[in-house]
Amino acid sequence: MKLIRPLFVATHLWFALIAFVLLFVAAYAFPILFPLIQIAFVIFLVLIGLDYWLLFRRKNRTNGSAFFARREIPDRLSNGDENPLTIYLENQYSFQVDVEIIDEIPYQFQRRDVLFKARLNPRETQAIRYELRPTRRGEYSFGSVNVFVLTPLGLLKRRYQFGQGKMVAVYPSFLQMRQYELLAATNRLNEVGIKRIRRIGHSMEFEQVRPYSTGDDVRTVNWKATARRTDSQGASLMINAYQDERSQPVYCLIDKGRVMQSPFDGLTLLDYAINASLVLSNIALLKQDRAGILTFSDHVGQLLPADRRTGHMLKILELLYRQKTRFLETDYESLYTSVRSHIRQRSLLLLFTNFETVSAMHRQLPYLRRLAKDHLLLIIFFENTELRSLLDQPATDTEQIYLKTIGEKFAYEKNQIVKELTQYGIQTILTAPQNLTANTVNKYLELKARGMI
Structure with a gap:
């Protein structure tokens, strides 16, 4: 069974069998062809046996296999980013082989096209590189790397399996965090949309x-x-x-309620907020400020006090990785009570949430005003990009005019929310999800340059 289970039939063999069936049928009409077809069929069976012998005859002295493959994957993946993976191939046969590689990637990717083809000369090694973009945090289980080897005859395939599985955790976007950190160190943040902020006056x-x-x-x-x-x-x-004023507390308040579950480009608004919080916390630590995290929904979740000691960034990363979705209504009263109890020093509070209507904002406005009274409050909510694309298209019939009218009403309410919050001295950012990180870092640097924190 060990010699049969890894054996598969190649496409060329099926085509050859179909051709022989047609030839044998034709031999009834032309009997003179029958002996020639019989000889050709015997030669065909000999070639099948030869192909089988070539595939299974040689075993490597080191690992008992005539072919070797290895998948190289990072210890953890970055959510929302293209993560590089590499499959290394080594042909230990004494002849050229064609290979088909099927990588068993986690089901979360919902992909069935991870198939690669390659041709390796004797004793040759190759590396196949590809990328995966996860859109959910959590644990991802990778299966085996299946390699199907064909000899130059191309009649049979032998399957090799390597790596019986590996569990990899998908963390918030640490690749994006490293990118911003590197650009900040080389003074090239403008490449990702970070503006140069002119410092107004000086710090005290x-x-x-x-x-x-x-x-x-x-x-x-x-x-x-x-x-x-x-x-x-x-x-x-x-x-x-x-x-420069240092050690200013900077807290990211992340709403995990149902308003943050809207999807955009595969990620939820919650994941965008988590990725932006990770980048901003790292930038704050580079600016010698203290970074903290507070999560909430129908009740207050986890609170990580603001700090900038060694290892604090790792604590933030682990806390954000463990956050799970809650589809309940957000309780801002609990948020205000928790902030008042645990955050005593005046701080910059970056509240990641989403308001779709003015009435929804009015219900939470008393608590937001109380927060803004004791702290510098920055509310960050999201623009509906699909609605914006609808408004940018010209209307050609009555139905589209109706849809654009409704869309204009929702877009107007978003801008009205910004105006009303500004009237009460609350800083706001209305941004598209893909621009969230750059706009948030820009606003933080602006507030710091103006000496407001």
Whole structure:
């Protein structure tokens, strides 16, 4: 059975059998062809036996196999990103082989087209690279790598199976986080839509008193220190030196209620918010601020206090990875109570949620105003991109005019929400899901440059 189970019939063999059936049928009309067809069929059976012998005769001394394959996969995958995978092939036969590779990827991808073909010379190695884009966090189970080997005769296939399965966790978009971190280190954040923010004035976190240098702001002259130095060491202006304000608490408040379950490009709004929170937390830590996370829905979920000690980014990543969807109505009263109890210092609160109508925002407005009274509140909600594409298309009949009218009403309400929140001193971002991360980081850098945090 060990020599039969891995054996499969190639397409060429089926075509040859069909051809022989037709030839034998034709031999009834032309009996003179029958002996020739019989000889050809015997030769055909010999070729099948030879093909079988070539496939199964040789075994490698190291692993007992004449062919070797290995899948190389990261220890964890990045949600919403294209993750690279590599399959390494090694032909240990003494002749050229054609191979078909079927990789058993997790069912979450819902793909049935992961089939690759290659041709390897004797003792040759090849690498096949492809990408997978997961759209859900959690554990993904990879199966075996199935390799079907054909000899130059191409009549039979021998199946090899490598790697009996591997469990891989899909985390929030750490690839996007690394991209922003690298661009920030090389001062190239503008490549991903991050604007250069002009710093308005200077921060008021005192660093030291030092001698005046050309180009220093004369408004920072410390006249008392100048007078003391003039008396003791001669005339010399002294100024107050300031540094960027650091260790400001920055919290990402992530709504896990039903309003965040709308899909866009395979990901839910919740996953977009989680990916943006991971990037923003990393940027905040690079800016020497403290980053924290709070999740909520019908009740408050997990709270990670703002911190910037070594290993804090890993805690944020693990917390965001474990978040699960809840399809219940969001309770903002519980959110306000939890923030008031656990976040005592004035902080920047980035609230990721979604409001579709003005009335929905009005129901939560009292709690939002209370949050904005004690903290700097930034509400981030989403533009309906499908609705926007509908509005951009010209109407050609009565039905489309009706649909565009309804769409204009919803789009107007989104803009009305922004205006009403701004009237109460609440910062807002209305963004398309694909622009969420860049717009959020831009707003954070703007608020920091304006000295509001």
